[in-house]
Amino acid sequence: MEKKQFDNKLVQWVDHRLPVFSYMNAEYNEFPMPKNLNYFWNFGALATVVLVTMIVTGILLAMQYTPHTTLAFGSIERIMRDVNYGWLIRYIHANGASMFFIVVYIHIFRGLYYGSYKAPRELLWMLGVVILLLMMATAFMGYVLPWGQMSYWGAQVITDFFTAIPIIGNPLTEWLRGDFVIDNATLNRFFSLHYLLPFVIVGVVALHVIALHVHGSNNPDGIDIKEPQDTIPFNPYFTAKDSVGLGVFLIIFAFFVFFAPNYLGHPDNYIEANPLATPAHIVPEWYFLPFYAILRSITFDIFFLEAKLLGVIAMGAAVMILLIVPWLDTSKVRSARYRPLYRIFFWVLLVDCIILGIVGVKSPSDLVFPGISWFDYKTLGLIGTIYYFGHFLFLMPVLGLIETPRPLPTSISKPVISLSSGGGSAPIGAAAAKKEKA
Amino acid sequence: MCRLILAVVFVFFAGNSMAAGPLKHEAQDWSWNGIFGTYDRAQLQRGLQVYKEVCSGCHALKYVAFRNLVDLGYSKQGIRAFAKTFDVKNAEPNEEGETFTRPGRVTDYFPSPFPNEQAARASNNGAYPPNLSLMVEARPHGADYLYALLTGYKDPPKGMKISEGMNYNSAYPGHQIAMSAPLDEGAVEYTDGTKATVRQMATDVTAFLAWTAEPNLEERKSMGLKVMLFLFAFLVILIAMKRRTWADVH
Numbered sequence: 022m023e024k025k026q027f028d029n030k031l032v033q034w035v036d037h038r039l040p041v042f043s044y045m046n047a048e049y050n051e052f053p054m055p056k057n058l059n060y061f062w063n064f065g066a067l068a069t070v071v072l073v074t075m076i077v078t079g080i081l082l083a084m085q086y087t088p089h090t091t092l093a094f095g096s097i098e099r100i101m102r103d104v105n106y107g108w109l110i111r112y113i114h115a116n117g118a119s120m121f122f123i124v125v126y127i128h129i130f131r132g133l134y135y136g137s138y139k140a141p142r143e144l145l146w147m148l149g150v151v152i153l154l155l156m157m158a159t160a161f162m163g164y165v166l167p168w169g170q171m172s173y174w175g176a177q178v179i180t181d182f183f184t185a186i187p188i189i190g191n192p193l194t195e196w197l198r199g200d201f202v203i204d205n206a207t208l209n210r211f212f213s214l215h216y217l218l219p220f221v222i223v224g225v226v227a228l229h230v231i232a233l234h235v236h237g238s239n240n241p242d243g244i245d246i247k248e249p250q251d252t253i254p255f256n257p258y259f260t261a262k263d264s265v266g267l268g269v270f271l272i273i274f275a276f277f278v279f280f281a282p283n284y285l286g287h288p289d290n291y292i293e294a295n296p297l298a299t300p301a302h303i304v305p306e307w308y309f310l311p312f313y314a315i316l317r318s319i320t321f322d323i324f325f326l327e328a329k330l331l332g333v334i335a336m337g338a339a340v341m342i343l344l345i346v347p348w349l350d351t352s353k354v355r356s357a358r359y360r361p362l363y364r365i366f367f368w369v370l371l372v373d374c375i376i377l378g379i380v381g382v383k384s385p386s387d388l389v390f391p392g393i394s395w396f397d398y399k400t401l402g403l404i405g406t407i408y409y410f411g412h413f414l415f416l417m418p419v420l421g422l423i424e425t426p427r428p429l430p431t432s433i434s435k436p437v438i439s440l441s442s443g444g445g446s447a448p449i450g451a452a453a454a455k456k457e458k459a
Numbered sequence: 460m461c462r463l464i465l466a467v468v469f470v471f472f473a474g475n476s477m478a479a480g481p482l483k484h485e486a487q488d489w490s491w492n493g494i495f496g497t498y499d500r501a502q503l504q505r506g507l508q509v510y511k512e513v514c515s516g517c518h519a520l521k522y523v524a525f526r527n528l529v530d531l532g533y534s535k536q537g538i539r540a541f542a543k544t545f546d547v548k549n550a551e552p553n554e555e556g557e558t559f560t561r562p563g564r565v566t567d568y569f570p571s572p573f574p575n576e577q578a579a580r581a582s583n584n585g586a587y588p589p590n591l592s593l594m595v596e597a598r599p600h601g602a603d604y605l606y607a608l609l610t611g612y613k614d615p616p617k618g619m620k621i622s623e624g625m626n627y628n629s630a631y632p633g634h635q636i637a638m639s640a641p642l643d644e645g646a647v648e649y650t651d652g653t654k655a656t657v658r659q660m661a662t663d664v665t666a667f668l669a670w671t672a673e674p675n676l677e678e679r680k681s682m683g684l685k686v687m688l689f690l691f692a693f694l695v696i697l698i699a700m701k702r703r704t705w706a707d708v709h
């Protein structure tokens with residue numbers, strides 16, 4: 022497309038010296054996108070919007086927040102009551118964290134379904150995992166800042182797990198806390214890091230997008246771009262499509278902020294932290310529950326390894342395992358659309374994660390079904406954990422070897438395999454293609 | 460396949476809700492429930508009276524200032540007069556360097572009945588009456604729980620042993636609470652002539668404490684309605700734009 026690039030003289034002048042305008046044009050205006058992307062490809066853009074929202078609201082909150090154990094809780098109440106629209110800013114920030122995780126979890130599962138982690142997008146995927154880790158650290162420390170009961174005791178429980186590490190465990194934990202217990206030193210450093218990490222995330226997101234734009238987006242068929250008809254420019258097509266996704270997302274976000282602002286929170290965090298009163302149930306935020314369930318599912322020692330340490334290792338491994346997913350999956354076919362077996366186990370994995378999330382809120386000794394005395398949540402958690410790791414370490418490599426993929430379309434522009442080419446697969450492909458067009 | 464998963468998940472949740480504890484708190488029909496809900500000013504004023512005359516002897520109301528009472532529909536003079544009925548310790552010492560108490564001012568916060576937690580425990584058999592201003596947000600089921608607690612003083616079930624200094628309460632976790640029934644029939648004489656039954660006072664003071672917990676609730680909901688209206692209209696436009704843009708893509 023030979024356009025008169027940049028009529029404006031000033032723009033020309035700047036671009037000649039610092040090509041930001043050409044860059045924006047190439048990467049966000051003319052950038053070729055597969056034309057068959059469905060709405061699951063909105064979530065990266067949504068995550069970017071939430072990231073910016075979190076940074077803006079966070080900076081505003083930090084102008085009024087006091088990171089001191091005796092003043093933090095009260096300063097939050099002042100924000101809620103006396104600062105102009107303070108309640109709005111805080112509710113956006115608090116619910117924004119939940120929105121961020123839901124968006125990023127969908128983004129990740131999208132990648133798992135359509136095989137977006139496969140060559141040549143391995144580093145793009147791994148940078149995503151790094152973002153996830155940074156988000157978790159940021160959210161965990163942010164939750165400590167209001168200095169409520171859950172803030173305090175959550176931090177207590179989580180940092181305590183570091184003591185399980187042999188030899189260096191105790192000194193490491195003290196070093197992290199800056200004290201023998203969670204106290205003012207901890208609150209101060211958490212505030213400092215909570216302010217810092219989002220900007221680190223911005224940096225990694227930039228790398229993530231640079232990596233993305235080398236080979237462009239994957240697509241629901243999981244096949245490479247073959248001819249010019251396969252793509253359309255990012256603008257106006259995907260600016261328009263992302264905007265629709267954003268519109269829906271904002272409605273959901275606003276619903277929580279304005280009509281259920283505390284629904285995703287825990288009532289105990291409206292009680293000021295009290296080191297002498299342990300809450301009856303210490304539960305993390307919902308987005309950590311599956312990992313918390315994995316952490317608590319290991320209740321037995323293996324040889325010289327203590328259960329507590331094994332739990333910590335399992336929890337860490339649950340995230341880290343995502344890093345090697347590109348090499349665990351042995352199938353050449355990217356999209357689950359053409360992988361009849363993997364597709365089923367993808368959904369089983371999703372259900373497993375939801376079950377682990379439920380296990381995370383329950384007391385380990387509660388019974389799953391009243392009447393079946395051996396089946397408590399601890400057992401369910403262990404089963405869920407074994408399945409989780411089994412999915413990645415066993416199913417992923419094996420499925421790729423035993424599965425017969427459906428025939429792939431020859432190109433994005435011709436998604437439906439010609440009816441003559443082969444038996445039963447055509448109607449399925451056709452139905453799927455129809456659904457995605459909506 | 461999907462249906463099977465749904466069925467499993469459903470059984471799972473059904474099983475769980477059955478296992479949930481037997482604590483009683485029925486959902487009440489609060490005026491501020493729902494997306495259009497607002498506080499009832501007369502009810503909040505009655506609730507304030509109950510707090511002042513009954514609860515304030517033991518419970519603090521941190522973070523609430525007298526000036527905030529304009530929200531309840533009081534005039535500036537009324538609030539000034541109301542503030543004066545409280546003794547407030549001055550933040551700064553006087554010229555002789557002595558701390559002193561003085562009648563409350565509009566800008567003061569509700570004073571706490573006890574100087575510190577130890578003093579509060581000493582006068583309450585070792586139990587600590589918590590700050591009430593955030594109570595509705597600090598308990599599961601919020602206002603419904605509070606109402607159930609205040610109306611939950613009953614004779615203990617046969618065979619249940621109540622410890623020394625404790626009282627049976629059907630809503631309190633564990634059913635034994637150190638606070639004795641704070642509300643008796645006619646404990647206050649409402650200025651608006653409402654009959655002061657225990658249920659009436661419990662409802663009113665709960666409503667008042669819902670307001671202290673979230674004084675911005677009305678502003679939040681009314682802004683929310685406008686935002687939602689805008690967002691839905693905006694979405695329609697965005698969908699129309701997207702359709703037009705994509706019309707030529709095959």
Ligand code: HEM
Pocket residue numbers: 061062063064065066068069072125128129132135137138142145146148149150152153222226229230233237238239240343
């Ligand atoms: C702050 C969080 C994140 C932001 C802002 C972000 C941003 C984006 C954006 C804008 C895109 C392009 C649009 C799209 O395909 O949806 C993208 C693609 C992608 N992201 Fe992320 N991302 C985040 C987190 C993650 C995480 C945690 C992972 C995986 C662990 C991940 C994996 C991917 C992959 C594999 C793609 C390419 C998708 C494809 O082409 O099919 N991202 N990301």
